[in-house]
Amino acid sequence: MNAMLKPQIDNAPLQARGISKRYDGRPVLDAVDFTLPEGAVLGLIGRNGAGKSTLIRALMGLIEVDAGSATVLGEPALAMGDRVKEQLGYVPQQPDALGWLRIDEMFALLSGFYPRWDQAFVDSQLERARLPRDRALAKLSPGERQQVALIRALAVRPRLLVLDEPAAALDPVARRELLREIALRAGESGTSVLFSTHIVSDLERVASHVAFLHEGRLLLQAPLDDLKERCARLWLPGTASPPRIAGEISRRPQQAFGGWSLVVQQRDGRWPVEAQQPGARLEALGLEDLFVEIAE
Amino acid sequence: MDASLLTITPGAAEPIYRQIVEQLRRMIAGGQLPPGELLPSVREVAGFHAINPMTVSRAYSLLEGEGLLERLRGTGMAVAQRARRARSEAERMSLLEPRLHDLARAARELELPAGRVLRRLGELLEDGE
Amino acid sequence: MKALASLRGAWLCADRNTRWLGVAFVGLAAFGGVAVELFSPHRHRAIYAMPILLGLGFAFWWAFVGGRLVLLQRDLRESRFPGASRFIAGCFGLTLLATVLLPAAILGLGGLPFLQVLALLVLCAGVGLLWAWLPLAASMWIGFLPLVANNLGPALGWPSMGDAGFTRFAALWAALFALTAIGCWRWLLGIDPARLKTWQTPMVLRLRCRGGGLSGGWLHAASLPDHGQTWIAVRPQANFDQRAKPARMLRVWLGPPFAPLSRQTRLRQALLAGVAAVIMAIAAFYQPTHSLTLAGIFWLIFFGAVMVPVMSYARLHLLYAGKRDSEIGELALLPGLGHTEQARRTLLRATLGISTLRVALGVVAALPALLLLHAARVSLPGTLLLAVISGLGSAAGMLYVLSGHSADRRRWWHYLVGAGGLIGVMALLTPLMVYAIGGSRAQDALPGWMLPALAAGWALLVVLLIATTRRYLRLFRQRPHPFLQR
Structure with missing residues (x-):
């Protein structure tokens, strides 16, 4: 009781310190520090195999990590109590649980576990998505299955919503609906959202924050607007590799241009001085370009 | 005003x-949004464009800070009474400035003579009238 | 070059585990044939043990490896692979060469009647193929086929191997099976599996439910939940208070073989068991000492005692170590299972508790049949011992998964230990059955040191299983929570 009355300042819904995980000797996550601020919609972005799913599963306490720790709504991820689990909505990458149950049976089975279960929402969403209640889950297409899983996660009225590649199997209409739902939930119920994706345009619509995961390391984690305003592509002429620049994030040679392109960050509101060199050029960068520049 | 009047390019x-x-800013300066005009709610804009409501309220707050919008009790945001349409030409010109910079850079990159570009721009402006 | 490709196709059309299991099975059959020939008191009949046992081994191969050629052909046709039919025919021909023609020729050179052996092996190949193509529930009955044939045979005046009319007789049946197999093959090529009900789906098509392609092992297929929705006991209702019975709820979540069964399914299973018992009783009554009666009983007990732990292991392994994060991940985040220790206890009740209960119920249900078969001298203590082994084996296997060890691929050698244990059980089981059923005559035929050695073997196995169970129970208790995945 006391804990609930205390102001929760540094109690981010999701927090991780130094998470490392190896599979069969291969490192998948390498000392990842991660914070999901309260009320944020954070898009976790990375190439296939970058470790997004592993990070999410480690944050949720579904797997044991080799080093580091994570907390979910203030409790250790590996020892969450019912109070935390009741406020948690999670959709795995391929939700294929309980395939032998019918849609309505699955919801009936689950509704008993969640005190804030929103059956009206379930009914309206099933209606809208035209999902037949008496169909076995296993007989649904992957997209339909994902929709059911999303309805299930939202029906909990979660304080924290975690979605692993939620849009991958959805058609454009369902995807837009999902984004709208995520956006409005975040705005109105103060739900904090973490979702992973490699579809950048989804992320750009709804995300307030963005995190780049590349080869098991978190390269960037920032509010999306800041990232767009403070990151730019810097073109530098000359074939020799330019000296390291303050605020540089990545670099690669550009043969066609006969020089180098770098992704640079503003420091104290200023662009690096190298941008004033003769022949240098600064260019605004969309998130997709940024992603490609960093991940390549 | 309707949420569909805004054009959002997420990419x-x-x-x-x-x-x-x-x-x-442009619509207020240009007079399409007269003082007192009610703006769509944050929820409407966010829902229509499937974008984060915080982004919308951030934009509204920024304009409120500039005095272009004012918060009405109970009914939402409206264009401020003080936000007169016809401000000085210099002010309106400054709103166009970033786009002119873009245009100038593109023209330079294409190595087009300034006269030709200006002539074409003139044509386009006259066509609009 | 083409022959090499076909050879590769014939070998690679099943997953690695199944292939090697098939090789082991054939090897075991050959070994058994040699053993019978060396040690059997009836030398003039014993020479036929080799082709018969080899035939059983090859039938297994056809059922679990050769039968999958049809899956390969479906895939190749779907991807519009050029020359698919010719390639498959090559694979098929090579398998036929290796399992029928070659062994028949070798055994023929060894002095057996070539044509009789050939006809028998073709018959076995046909039975194997049909085995693969029967629905899963029906396929286990194939194990009774030799027994049924053996009991019906004398009554219908069928010739047995070595008789003059056997070649013609076996050729006739072989032709019948071959024709049916060809018909089935064509049907399987054209059918859309999605439109079949689960109970209609041939075993071979279920092999690819999950994982797709040719990767799914047959144990996984067998442990997949039935979507026919008849087996589940509680259709969850609105307002159904799941929190009141967490263990039962957990069993629904884990799926078969842990899930609570509906009355319908229980009835069906009891009916199947009843039919099996009746067949066994008739066989035991008419031919109590015949080797095929023994084989039938062996088969039944093998299925009951060995398959139960293997199936529960396979299902849990699929849940905990599979690449998907479905059921276990959801359970980890589901509120209402209580704190970690409570959840751990509930999980143990839903898995170990249920399997132990099932074994105990099996023994109780089999007791009348066992007493009835007492005339045939089926050993009661032996059966009880087997039940204990089965229960302990299930517990050890499941705790191995629950403690997170089955997910670790670097511990592949654990599988060797497990397979060794299984072979050990079978090795220990066979003489026991001989003792149990063969009566005093068989006991005289076996050497005197066998009984103490057997007792020591069983005791060692029990001790080992208890030690393993305790070890993995401790490791399971040390995990942060019971629903951790790889």
Whole structure:
């Protein structure tokens, strides 16, 4: 009781310190520090195999990590109590649980576990998505299955919503609906959202924050607007590799241009001085370009 | 005003809140949004474009801070009474400035003579009338 | 070059585990044939043990490896692979060469009647193929086929191997099976599996439910939940208070073989068991000492005692170590299972508790049949011992998964230990059955040191299983929570 009355300042819904995980000797996550601020919609972005799913599963306490720790709504991820689990909505990458149950049976089975279960929402969403209640889950297409899983996660009225590649199997209409739902939930119920994706345009619509995961390391984690305003592509002429620049994030040679392109960050509101060199050029960068520049 | 009047390009390098700010500024300065005109609620804009409501409220707050919008008790946001349409030409010109910079750079990159570009721009401006 | 490709196709059309299991099975059959020939008191009949046992081994191969050629052909046709039919025919021909023609020729050179052996092996190949193509529930009955044939045979005046009319007789049946197999093959090529009900789906098509392609092992297929929705006991209702019975709820979540069964399914299973018992009783009554009666009983007990732990292991392994994060991940985040220790206890009740209960119920249900078969001298203590082994084996296997060890691929050698244990059980089981059923005559035929050695073997196995169970129970208790995945 006391804990609930205390102001929760540094109690981010999701927090991780130094998470490392190896599979069969291969490192998948390498000392990842991660914070999901309260009320944020954070898009976790990375190439296939970058470790997004592993990070999410480690944050949720579904797997044991080799080093580091994570907390979910203030409790250790590996020892969450019912109070935390009741406020948690999670959709795995391929939700294929309980395939032998019918849609309505699955919801009936689950509704008993969640005190804030929103059956009206379930009914309206099933209606809208035209999902037949008496169909076995296993007989649904992957997209339909994902929709059911999303309805299930939202029906909990979660304080924290975690979605692993939620849009991958959805058609454009369902995807837009999902984004709208995520956006409005975040705005109105103060739900904090973490979702992973490699579809950048989804992320750009709804995300307030963005995190780049590349080869098991978190390269960037920032509010999306800041990232767009403070990151730019810097073109530098000359074939020799330019000296390291303050605020540089990545670099690669550009043969066609006969020089180098770098992704640079503003420091104290200023662009690096190298941008004033003769022949240098600064260019605004969309998130997709940024992603490609960093991940390549 | 309707939420559909705003154009959102999520993939642009310009953050979405800036896109909203710029568009509203132009519409207010240009008189399409007269003082007292009610703006769509944050929820409407966010729902229509499937964008984060915080982005919309950030844009609104920014414009409120500039005095272009004012918060009405109970009914939401409206164009401020003080936000007169016809401000000085210099002011309106400054709103066009970033786009002119873009245009100038593109023309330079294409190595087009300034006279030709200006002539074409003139044609386009006259066509619009 | 083409022959090499076909050879590769014939070998690679099943997953690695199944292939090697098939090789082991054939090897075991050959070994058994040699053993019978060396040690059997009836030398003039014993020479036929080799082709018969080899035939059983090859039938297994056809059922679990050769039968999958049809899956390969479906895939190749779907991807519009050029020359698919010719390639498959090559694979098929090579398998036929290796399992029928070659062994028949070798055994023929060894002095057996070539044509009789050939006809028998073709018959076995046909039975194997049909085995693969029967629905899963029906396929286990194939194990009774030799027994049924053996009991019906004398009554219908069928010739047995070595008789003059056997070649013609076996050729006739072989032709019948071959024709049916060809018909089935064509049907399987054209059918859309999605439109079949689960109970209609041939075993071979279920092999690819999950994982797709040719990767799914047959144990996984067998442990997949039935979507026919008849087996589940509680259709969850609105307002159904799941929190009141967490263990039962957990069993629904884990799926078969842990899930609570509906009355319908229980009835069906009891009916199947009843039919099996009746067949066994008739066989035991008419031919109590015949080797095929023994084989039938062996088969039944093998299925009951060995398959139960293997199936529960396979299902849990699929849940905990599979690449998907479905059921276990959801359970980890589901509120209402209580704190970690409570959840751990509930999980143990839903898995170990249920399997132990099932074994105990099986023994109780089999007791009348066992007493009835007492005339045939089926050993009661032996059966009880087997039940204990089965229960302990299930517990050890499941705790191995629950403690997170089955997910670790670097511990592949654990599988060797497990397979060794299984072979050990079978090795220990066979003489026991001989003792149990063969009566005093068989006991005289076996050497005197066998009984103490057997007792020592069983005791060692029990001790080992208890030690393993305790070890993995401790490791399971040390995990942060019971629903951790790889």
